[in-house]
Amino acid sequence: MLNGAALQSLLARHGRTQVTAALRGHLDDLRRSALAGTLDSTELHEAAMAEVLEAKLIEAARPRLRPVFNLTGTVLHTNLGRAVLPESAVRAVANSMRAPVNLEFDLASGRRGERDTVVEELLCELTGAEAATVVNNNAAAVLLILSVLAARREVIVSRGELIEIGGAFRMPDIMRQAGAKLVEVGTTNRTHLADYADAIGARTALLMKVHTSNYVISGFTNSVAVAELAELGRTRSVALAVDLGSGSLVDLARWRLPREPTVSESVLAGADLVSFSADKLLGGPQAGLIVGRADLIAKLRKHPLKRALRVGKLTLAALEPVLALYRTPEFLAERLVTLRQLTRPAAAMQDQAVRLRPLVQRSIGDAYEVTDAPMFSQIGSGALPVEQLPSHGLAIRTAKGKRGGLDRLEALMRGLARPVIGRAAEKTLWLDLRCLEASDEAEFVAQWGELRQ
Numbered sequence: 026m027l028n029g030a031a032l033q034s035l036l037a038r039h040g041r042t043q044v045t046a047a048l049r050g051h052l053d054d055l056r057r058s059a060l061a062g063t064l065d066s067t068e069l070h071e072a073a074m075a076e077v078l079e080a081k082l083i084e085a086a087r088p089r090l091r092p093v094f095n096l097t098g099t100v101l102h103t104n105l106g107r108a109v110l111p112e113s114a115v116r117a118v119a120n121s122m123r124a125p126v127n128l129e130f131d132l133a134s135g136r137r138g139e140r141d142t143v144v145e146e147l148l149c150e151l152t153g154a155e156a157a158t159v160v161n162n163n164a165a166a167v168l169l170i171l172s173v174l175a176a177r178r179e180v181i182v183s184r185g186e187l188i189e190i191g192g193a194f195r196m197p198d199i200m201r202q203a204g205a206k207l208v209e210v211g212t213t214n215r216t217h218l219a220d221y222a223d224a225i226g227a228r229t230a231l232l233m234k235v236h237t238s239n240y241v242i243s244g245f246t247n248s249v250a251v252a253e254l255a256e257l258g259r260t261r262s263v264a265l266a267v268d269l270g271s272g273s274l275v276d277l278a279r280w281r282l283p284r285e286p287t288v289s290e291s292v293l294a295g296a297d298l299v300s301f302s303a304d305k306l307l308g309g310p311q312a313g314l315i316v317g318r319a320d321l322i323a324k325l326r327k328h329p330l331k332r333a334l335r336v337g338k339l340t341l342a343a344l345e346p347v348l349a350l351y352r353t354p355e356f357l358a359e360r361l362v363t364l365r366q367l368t369r370p371a372a373a374m375q376d377q378a379v380r381l382r383p384l385v386q387r388s389i390g391d392a393y394e395v396t397d398a399p400m401f402s403q404i405g406s407g408a409l410p411v412e413q414l415p416s417h418g419l420a421i422r423t424a425k426g427k428r429g430g431l432d433r434l435e436a437l438m439r440g441l442a443r444p445v446i447g448r449a450a451e452k453t454l455w456l457d458l459r460c461l462e463a464s465d466e467a468e469f470v471a472q473w474g475e476l477r478q
């Protein structure tokens with residue numbers, strides 16, 4: 026078979042190893058159907074076998090990690106990789122892969138450098154902090170802070186802030202993992218400064234304030250502000266660490282988005298360390314950023330766990346240009362993809378929905394009814410969970426009297442060259458167009474003809 030004419034082009038494209046393995050697998054299948062008496066003799070034609078092999082080889086060579094269209098309405102979708110990066114970051118990452126870089130090499134002195142310096146100055150400029158360090162994600166940042174500053178000692182946290190982020194990140198678990206003893210104070214809905222003050226003792230290592238990213242406690246509530254906790258910490262010589270979660274670098278109210286506490290507010294209010302994610306509202310690559318007091322950052326940096334949690338050059342290459350965008354906030358809503366998508370006016374999505382509706386209707390056929398409809402997007406990744414952004418898109422329902430299943434349609438859309446991911450709810454498949462930017466629309470349009478019914 027391998028020497029036959031039909032397989033030569035497959036051998037040239039996929040190599041002998043892959044073709045031989047696929048051929049053996051296919052011959053086993055054919056042998057099984059022959060023994061079962063179900064083999065059709067045309068399946069043994071060389072050309073027919075080559076066709077089957079080609080399909081198998083192409084499928085096996087297809088990357089598992091692929092671009093998709095995020096029409097879920099959740100801009101920072103953790104399962105879809107959170108923030109989409111600006112082109113400047115994409116270029117920087119590509120450059121850092123093509124050539125050696127001065128990752129830990131000080132070009133001024135010619136001596137060994139520290140990889141944090143790639144972004145430390147920018148982080149300090151943007152947050153007002155003295156020093157900064159970078160780890161793999163915010164979960165790692167919290168683990169590092171607790172392990173280095175609070176192992177075998179106590180950390181005081183409000184009962185209203187003992188969060189579970191999802192994906193097994195729970196504050197009490199991470200404390201245990203770090204070897205720190207969690208001291209809960211206050212109640213679920215109300216915690217006062219005196220609760221913290223009364224709990225401070227000889228074994229207290231840290232006061233910790235955690236941003237309640239993905240839930241809201243409302244009604245009869247009280248929590249203690251960073252400034253008050255910092256003041257208490259100073260008078261009792263206990264450091265204050267703030268886990269900000271999303272940690273915006275700018276006040277989003279400037280773009281009429283819901284307000285999220287900024288990193289510089291926490292720094293200014295006196296927090297000793299502030300940790301936050303780089304791929305949530307910040308709009309960068311996955312990383313955990315820690316800013317704060319220089320002596321504490323130096324301690325974190327010296328610990329072996331920092332070595333284990335450090336980021337690679339690709340992350341730093343992407344992070345630097347993203348942070349640099351914040352130096353010119355005037356252009357941020359245009360250049361930072363996350364903010365651009367979050368601030369897209371509903372009217373833009375509505376125009377797009379009206380334009381795209383007939384095309385989608387034609388492609389999926391009359392078993393379904395497609396309408397353009399108002400809907401609400403979410404920021405996602407735990408940021409401002411109760412806030413919704415007015416948006417527009419397509420709503421797909423089974424047509425009256427027809428039996429087009431939405432599950433089946435969703436599966437077909439996931440099978441497209443660039444899978445389209447929507448959101449199913451209320452017997453409707455919602456395609457929120459907020460994240461379908463103009464530059465992507467041609468690709469979106471082109472592939473609908475391939476939707477196989």
Ligand SMILES: *Cc1c(COP(=O)(O)O)cnc(C)c1O
Binds near residue numbers: 190407
């Ligand atoms: C998201 C979040 C984390 C985890 O951050 P990752 O970057 O996803 O690891 C930790 N704490 C809070 C408050 C968060 O919102």
